[in-house]
Amino acid sequence: MTRMDRVPETAPTPLQRHYINLSAVALVAGAVAITALEIGAPLGSPLVKICVAIGAPLVIVANGDAALRIWRSAWAWMPIDRGRGLFRLAWVAAAAIGLLAIGAAALVVLSA
Numbered sequence: 001m002t003r004m005d006r007v008p009e010t011a012p013t014p015l016q017r018h019y020i021n022l023s024a025v026a027l028v029a030g031a032v033a034i035t036a037l038e039i040g041a042p043l044g045s046p047l048v049k050i051c052v053a054i055g056a057p058l059v060i061v062a063n064g065d066a067a068l069r070i071w072r073s074a075w076a077w078m079p080i081d082r083g084r085g086l087f088r089l090a091w092v093a094a095a096a097i098g099l100l101a102i103g104a105a106a107l108v109v110l111s112a
Contacts (some may be wrong), residue, residue: 003031004080007076007077009073009103010072010076013065013066013069014062015065016067016069016083018062019065019066020061022061023058023059025055025056026059026062029052029055029057029058030051031055032051033047033048033052033055033109042112043108043112044109044112049109049110049112052106052109052110053110056102056106057058057106059102060099060106061093061102063095063099066095067092067096067099070091070095071088071089071092073088074089074092075092
C-alpha cells in the first residue's frame, strides 16, 4: 500500500485567489508602521494608526481564510490518517491564537 501525501482540495476557500494580494498590501502597511515606530514615531501617530487600520483587517481576513483551508484539510485527513488530521487541527489552533493576537495588538494601536 502506498502512503498518501496529499488529499485533494474539493473547493477553494472564499478568498484563496486573493490571498497574495491581500497579504502584500498588509505587508507593506506593516513595514511602514514598524519603520515609523523604529525611527521614533509614537504608537498613537496618525501614520502608524492608518497603517494598522489598513493592514490589520487584511491580515486577519487573509489568514482567517488560510485557517479555514487548514481546517478543511484537517477534516479531509481524519478518515485517512488521523495523526495528520490532528496535526492540522493544532495548526488551526495556532492560527486562531495568532489572529487574536493581531486583533488585540491592532486595538491597542488604534486606541492609543
